[in-house]
Amino acid sequence: MTEKRYRRVVLKASGEALMGEQGFGIDVSVVDRIARDILEARRIGVEVGVVIGGGNIFRGVAVASKGGDRVTGDHMGMLATVINSLALRTSLVKMGVDAVVMSAIAMPELCESFSQRQAMSYMNAGKVVIFAGGTGNPFFTTDSAAALRAAEIGADALFKGTQVDGVYSADPRKDPSATRYERLSHARVIRDGLAIMDTAAIALARENHIPIIVFSIHEEGGFNAILKGGGHCTIVSD
């Protein structure tokens, strides 16, 4: 029997994680690597939902900061998440993983529209569900979308892939004496303003008792090591 600690999880990766060394867009080799991690998670029987950001393509605030319309900017940002989600589905399908994109904003020619019941049924059937379009609302982020979808599908944990392998006492890339927290509470993360996810996302996870596992999205196999009970991460829980 294969060891696994989680039954169903949501994986959140920022759009920037997909661009690799490039300054913009999608590096297919990086998307393939993330897809391999998801394939491995499916191999050990973990049900995986995924939320991908759009920051590698567009962020709504970029429009607003230049005097444009924030709502339209956010619509553009949400469209960027759909592009990234389609890229991930392509990589997963190429590897033989049954994956479906469900968007918060209807675009039936491109992908399915999100419904909680259909998402549950896909996950129960072992499909990887990629939640695109964020929450479908401006002024939100894909972090909040990830916490929302995790609550809706009854996930055991929300995996937040970041640049480093957890939450540190200082920026480990600048301060060699920085130490990684093994565990933190949602309340402390909010109180101390630790920049893991936006506050709305952490509050939603806290209300629904969903642990947030902060880990490095760049370490191949890191996601699966944690799923099996090892690896490097910070666990944010009640």
Ligand code: UDP
């Ligand atoms: N966005 C939005 N509502 C949502 C999720 C995302 O309006 O529910 C827009 C927003 O403009 C955001 C962009 O989509 O800047 C990309 O999402 P995010 O910044 O969360 O991506 P990431 O930083 O994870 O790449």
